[in-house]
Amino acid sequence: MSADPDTRRTDQHHPLAGGATAATGRPRPVVPSLVVTGVSKTYRRRGHRKNVVTAVDDVSFTVTGGAAIGLVGASGSGKSTLANLITGSERPTRGTIRFGDLAVDRLNARGLRSFHSQVQMIFQDPYGALNPLHTVEYTVTRPCQNFLGLSATQARVRVHELLETVGLTPAAQYAAKLPHQLSGGQRQRVVIARALACDPDLIVADEPVSMLDVSLRADVLRLLAQLRAERGLSLLYITHDLLSARVVTDEILVLNAGRVVERGPTKAVLQHPQDDYTKLLLDAVATPFADHGPADSQP
Amino acid sequence: MALLEARGVNVVYSTRRGPRIWSVRDVDLTVDEGEFVGLVGESGCGKTTLGHALTRMLRPPGHLDSGRIRFDGTDIATLEGEALRRQRRNGFAIVLQSGMNALNPVRTVQHHLGDVLKAHAHPGEDLSAAAVTRRATDLLDDVHLAPDVLQRYPHELSGGMRQRVSIALALALEPRLIVFDEPTTALDVIVQRAVMQTIKELQRARGFSAILISHDLGVVLDATDRVMVMYAGRIVEDQPSPDLATGPHHPYTEALLSCYADPRADEVHLGGIPGAPPDLSMAPPGCSFTARCPLAEEICAAHRPQLTKLHHGLVACHVRARKTPASPTDQELDHVR
Numbered sequence: 001m002s003a004d005p006d007t008r009r010t011d012q013h014h015p016l017a018g019g020a021t022a023a024t025g026r027p028r029p030v031v032p033s034l035v036v037t038g039v040s041k042t043y044r045r046r047g048h049r050k051n052v053v054t055a056v057d058d059v060s061f062t063v064t065g066g067a068a069i070g071l072v073g074a075s076g077s078g079k080s081t082l083a084n085l086i087t088g089s090e091r092p093t094r095g096t097i098r099f100g101d102l103a104v105d106r107l108n109a110r111g112l113r114s115f116h117s118q119v120q121m122i123f124q125d126p127y128g129a130l131n132p133l134h135t136v137e138y139t140v141t142r143p144c145q146n147f148l149g150l151s152a153t154q155a156r157v158r159v160h161e162l163l164e165t166v167g168l169t170p171a172a173q174y175a176a177k178l179p180h181q182l183s184g185g186q187r188q189r190v191v192i193a194r195a196l197a198c199d200p201d202l203i204v205a206d207e208p209v210s211m212l213d214v215s216l217r218a219d220v221l222r223l224l225a226q227l228r229a230e231r232g233l234s235l236l237y238i239t240h241d242l243l244s245a246r247v248v249t250d251e252i253l254v255l256n257a258g259r260v261v262e263r264g265p266t267k268a269v270l271q272h273p274q275d276d277y278t279k280l281l282l283d284a285v286a287t288p289f290a291d292h293g294p295a296d297s298q299p
Numbered sequence: 300m301a302l303l304e305a306r307g308v309n310v311v312y313s314t315r316r317g318p319r320i321w322s323v324r325d326v327d328l329t330v331d332e333g334e335f336v337g338l339v340g341e342s343g344c345g346k347t348t349l350g351h352a353l354t355r356m357l358r359p360p361g362h363l364d365s366g367r368i369r370f371d372g373t374d375i376a377t378l379e380g381e382a383l384r385r386q387r388r389n390g391f392a393i394v395l396q397s398g399m400n401a402l403n404p405v406r407t408v409q410h411h412l413g414d415v416l417k418a419h420a421h422p423g424e425d426l427s428a429a430a431v432t433r434r435a436t437d438l439l440d441d442v443h444l445a446p447d448v449l450q451r452y453p454h455e456l457s458g459g460m461r462q463r464v465s466i467a468l469a470l471a472l473e474p475r476l477i478v479f480d481e482p483t484t485a486l487d488v489i490v491q492r493a494v495m496q497t498i499k500e501l502q503r504a505r506g507f508s509a510i511l512i513s514h515d516l517g518v519v520l521d522a523t524d525r526v527m528v529m530y531a532g533r534i535v536e537d538q539p540s541p542d543l544a545t546g547p548h549h550p551y552t553e554a555l556l557s558c559y560a561d562p563r564a565d566e567v568h569l570g571g572i573p574g575a576p577p578d579l580s581m582a583p584p585g586c587s588f589t590a591r592c593p594l595a596e597e598i599c600a601a602h603r604p605q606l607t608k609l610h611h612g613l614v615a616c617h618v619r620a621r622k623t624p625a626s627p628t629d630q631e632l633d634h635v636r
Contacts, residue, residue: 183342216571241488246567288516
């Protein structure tokens with residue numbers, strides 16, 4: 001258990017909160033803030049030297065430690081490009097990205113490796129994000145050994161704890177399974193367990209539920225919200241689904257064609273949208289309740 | 300008038316090794332001329348398999364174990380070869396689930412459309428290049444795509460555009476029934492809305508019958524006249540869409556509805572359905588939803604509930620069927636079927 005009085009992690013009773021600290025040997029510091037300042041990313045089209053696509057255009061925002069921010073927009077609005085920039089997979093054309101004291105946009109390979117023990121991603125497609133030849137146990141063990149340097153025995157204990165945390169119980173039964181033996185919802189839980197394995201400070205979740213059945217989404221969203229509350233980690237939640245954004249985030253940024261068109265507390269933005277694009281997104285939500293606007297108004 | 304009438308349809312996936320999987324069990328359904336019907340359920344409940352069975356698209360190891368499927372008076376369940384092929388012209392069509400990937404990556408859109416038009420042409424039909432191009436252009440226009448899309452390859456199109464091409468392919472032979480299998484699942488909300496709008500327009504303008512298969516009850520209720528809810532291979536509820544939205548009968552439908560909320564509400568609570576659908580290789584005697592059902596009673600695990608009339612719809616639930624003021628006569632049952 002951490003004796004650090006600065007600890008932000010409220011849950012000291014949770015088996016993993018304590019276990020993780022013991023495992024990493026590092027005290028629980030304040031979760032650093034992610035500060036994105038004036039970031040742009042342009043791509044040059046092949047064969048068109050002057051034909052430039054601006055995927056992200058002058059975006060600035062801050063995810064303070066422990067906060068949950070949503071990036072909302074339709075396909076092509078630049079959400080996933082931003083995720084790639086923040087996780088260091090790509091470098092911005094302009095602007096800076098800082099995570100605590102770290103300049104993410106300037107990290108070399110070694111720096112990125114240690115950065116990735118603090119920032120982890122959950123991907124959209126649970127069918128594509130797991131190696132079909134690796135068991136669940138192997139998949140979740142790798143980050144434990146690579147980032148935390150645990151021995152095989154320690155890693156095994158941790159993997160079982162993690163699987164229980166994400167609701168794959170009994171853990172022993174799931175540990176030995178291969179991805180094709182699991183349902184979509186179970187696979188996404190494995191992806192979440194893997195992301196938690198190195199005890200990250202920030203999780204970037206790129207459409208984590210859009211490939212899942214509607215009936216399974218609520219459970220995975222609840223799990224994300226619960227993990228954030230228990231472990232005090234920050235969450236950057238990327239989606240086109242406003243309902244799920246409402247459930248897991250405190251604040252949202254609405255992106256359209258790479259620019260932030262609206263931002264604010266999630267509930268306020270959704271209840272009183274100012275920008276036309278936000279209204280369009282809201283209107284497109286398919287709810288079984290007919291009172292959300294004229295469905296047949298378009299020609 | 301009923302265009303499609305299925306009675307006692309059972310679909311089994313069987314391999315030499317391994318258990319037989321009963322994916323669709325004892326399904327009766329009717330689709331009227333010009334009716335837009337939804338088929339809803341979680342992954343693995345048999346809705347895609349049923350859609351494939353109704354359009355005779357099943358491939359081994361899946362096969363129609365028993366049942367009659369009458370399309371416009373003809374029993375299509377036993378049709379083979381040329382007779383079945385002829386039904387695909389002006390008969391029934393399907394828009395496949397992975398419509399986005401159902402296109403050949405090394406062929407242009409024009410090639411796809413031309414291929415369908417030529418393969419199913421009537422004798423003596425004008426198949427000159429100009430005529431085929433004109434018809435292909437018209438089809439693209441119907442799904443709101445520009446004529447220059449004809450020359451493009453699938454990878455040059457967005458997900459929404461590819462889905463529109465798949466719809467144009469299904470429309471090409473002017474079918475009287477189209478099965479849309481999860482046509483918008485991989486699309487974002489705005490594109491989904493636009494594609495669904497196009498589907499609704501086309502259905503209204505051309506008057507074909509349609510079956511929309513989706514796990515997304517929100518999308519289905521918005522588009523359809525009537526919704527059938529499937530669970531573990533069986534239809535457990537069948538109601539007109541507006542009635543289902545406001546008064547679901549089956550506890551499973553209720554649970555599906557609880558997964559939605561208005562993101563603008565003051566308090567948002569999302570329900571879910573704990574547990575997973577049952578193993579389809581087993582045939583428990585009672586209602587398949589018992590294990591996940593908040594209303595389950597002793598009788599539920601012991602006896603399978605039959606689809607019975609309740610208000611404007613049908614429901615297969617012991618507990619809910621008791622709400623009926625008087626049990627319906629056989630005559631009434633025949634009427635709702």
